[in-house]
Amino acid sequence: MNAGALRRLSGLLRKESLQIWRDPSALAIAFLLPAVLLLIFGYGVSLDARNVPIALVVQRPGALAASFTSQFARSPFFRPRRFLTIQDAERAMTAQLVQGIVWLPSDFARRAEAGGSSPIGVIVNGVDANDARIIEGYVQQVWATWLTARAQAAGGGAALPLSVAPQVRFNQAVDSRDYLVPGLIAVIMTLTGALLTALVIAREWERGTMEALMVTRVTMREILLAKLIPYFVLGMGGMAASVAIAVLLFGVPLEGSVWVLTAASGLFMLTALGMGLVISSIARNQFVAGQIAIITTFLPAFLLSGFVFDINSMPRVVQIITHIVAARYFVAILQSVFLAGNVWSVILPNAFALAVMAAIFLGLARAITHKRLD
């Protein structure tokens, strides 16, 4: 790069920095948007069920039934309500007052004491399939705990044919927020990065300044670099703020190294900014640029990155499509770095994929941006 090119680039960089400082919209996209989205999704999206209202129907009260129901009252997952008949409980479930019904039939105690199986009825509101499965699992857990306690009290170990000892790795608290927030950061940063470059270049088109820039000696490479460098810095600032919110506010552990996190974020930010540059060469007004950025970056990242919807359970075709969603690789890296540590077997291939995507998008942006209006 010769002296003239350096002077042009530094002039453009100074202009861009002054604009960022004076026009709060870029700062808002870099810092405010991730913070707000992180707070909304972080507090709003949770896959845990706690204090689930549940109906208990005990047709023939007795000591045995009481010991079983008290197990529900002690559980942090349930908020039990007593109903006298199964019909009342069903009405309550229809009215969405309770999410499920646990029904102890009249022969519950008799069959249990006879040593045989003692069936209980469990009805779960299946409208939200995910919640339903979780509730079902919790109920079984409570039931198993109760059976074990009873067997031990009886002095024998014969009541249960096998015992399950769950062991959880990489997210010891089994808190879905710890798992969601890192993925969420990837999704939000996709949007932020793409919006930063797409909107500021669209703004230059709208205000007619791009036309004036183009008729100087400046080259398109210099214009693109002058957009990439300041918004990379800004985007990484937003990334740092998001990590700080995740660790300090949501208490997500950061098991891996900060340097790995920074390097991976840098690669990902280049990809997102590159997508923004590509969008900006198609959309020349801020409204359209914003729409395209949301549809082509945020939605695929949200749905296809595996941050909440497991990629392995998607149809084959959709699984293949997820490979072109850059957020997918970043989600994998973030979940590993936050929850498991520096797992190189996860980080290296995904980082490589990110580097390839960054090269593709930046190269594409360079190839389709001409120093012409048509």
Added chain:
Amino acid sequence: MPDTDPGPAVRLAGVRRRFHAGKRVVTALDGITAEAARGAVTGLVGPDGAGKTTLMRLIAGLLRADAGRIEVLGIDVARDPLSVQARLGYMPQRFGLYEDLSVAENLDLYADLQGVSPDRRPARYAELLHMTGLGPFTGRMAGRLSGGMKQKLGLACTLVHPPDLLLLDEPTVGVDPVSRRELWQIIDHLTREAQVTVLFSTAYLDEAERCDSVLLLHEGQLLGHGPPGQFTAEMAGRSFLATASLGRRRLQARLAAMPGVIDAVIQGSRVRVITAEAVPPVAAGLFAEAPDLVFTPTPPRFEDSFVARLRARDGLAPPALPTPARPLAGEGGVTGDVIVVARLTRRFGAFVAVDDVSFTVARGEIFGLLGANGAGKSTTFRMLCGLLPPTSGTLRVAGFDLRGAAASARGRIGYMAQKFSLYGDLSVAQNLRFFSSAYRLTGAHQRARVAWAETEFELGPMRDATARDLPLGFKQRLALACALMHEPDILFLDEPTSGVDPLARREFWRRINALAEQGVTVLVTTHFMEEAEYCDRLVIMAQGAVLAAGEPEAIKQGARTAAQPDPTMEDAFIAVIEAAQAPAQAA
């Protein structure tokens, strides 16, 4: 750098360029062959849609031509745009300024981009700031400059590195006449002192006369090419001013229908007449109603030649008189002043957009608000329509106080917005139907009004065309028809003829005159000095305040000096603004 090539600065050979707008193909430039001489000011003159901006962009290497060849300073632009751009200064339509950078920061940026070394900057900046008068404002944000100052800063930025060729795309549109005059002084200075070649595009036909050479463009075609004197010389002996004791609008209508007359427009209290041949029209006994009719020869203007060329090309017969007047719906409703504005003020925070404005408009009068962009015309208009509450002052329209009964007043108003506000995706007939139902017309009455609009405005053949695809002149006609659907007795026109060609403008004013004759009160805003001539009375506004009010002739006479025995409206405007600034500077 001195050039060994003595050829022209710009050489165009068979330049053609089309654009695709949806399914439609628009020919922006249709085989243009012309040259622009070195060291001269060449004007690209024509109405909106003539192809001026496209030609500028082609010359700057921002667009590629579909056919033909463009040589700039001896370089083929298509082959080597960067070399051309290194020697160009180009000011696009909105001046290409960063509004959130200061004057000095904008200059620094363009100095960096044009490779001006830091040691040469102080001297160059001093020169440019002196030339543009921006010296005291270097720290001010570009967005907070007035239109005229932005224009000068945009020019200074393109001149940071002295260019060999300067391209200015409509630099004077919407800018006040004082800044316009100053810009021309700068351009004269540049061509004389620095031998810069200037290409200047404009829709103001009077600016053509200031250029050394003119390319007259219309709908992508070159209608003429040569020094402006050549254009006016063709018109020698064909321009006259007619005076008679008849009302000037009636006189104009009569003269326009006369055989042998290709153009008749109101100019002050007189009517300007252009004849097809260089033979003076015989006044004696022409009209029984005007026995005192006199024709005085007058020097031809550039616009006369444009009109003559358009008439020759299109073979248009002079427009027929409008169909007989319909009786006015609001007849006998309000007498005397239809619009009363008293001590009207509107503030936006600390900014005073309209400052203590008062005027009245009588029934059947055409009243103008004349001023540059940012003078407060549109804000005044919005308050008159009841769209914006005034900060203080009174507003009465058709007898209704707009503070209390804005809706009732609005029912009596027809409003034609700037840029026409039509629904581009709807057809002509659908637009008419929509606007008539918006004005609550239904059934037979609505059908009758739509039919009336289609005949009266000659929209019938275009009724199924999409509004977006209409030529500008038709859009303007349709917009006027839409504003008249509910037979309003007051008509508000916001910059109605900005950018349309002279024939469409004449056509438009012929209709407005006819409406005024029927008793419709017309309020019009314009930054077009010539258009002020059509008004019965007008106010000149600048920075929110009224600087002068009265009949156009009286305002012009006020600017009369020994040096300027017959001032134009523009001269008058400049005199009024300078008179207003003088006490401020003395204080």
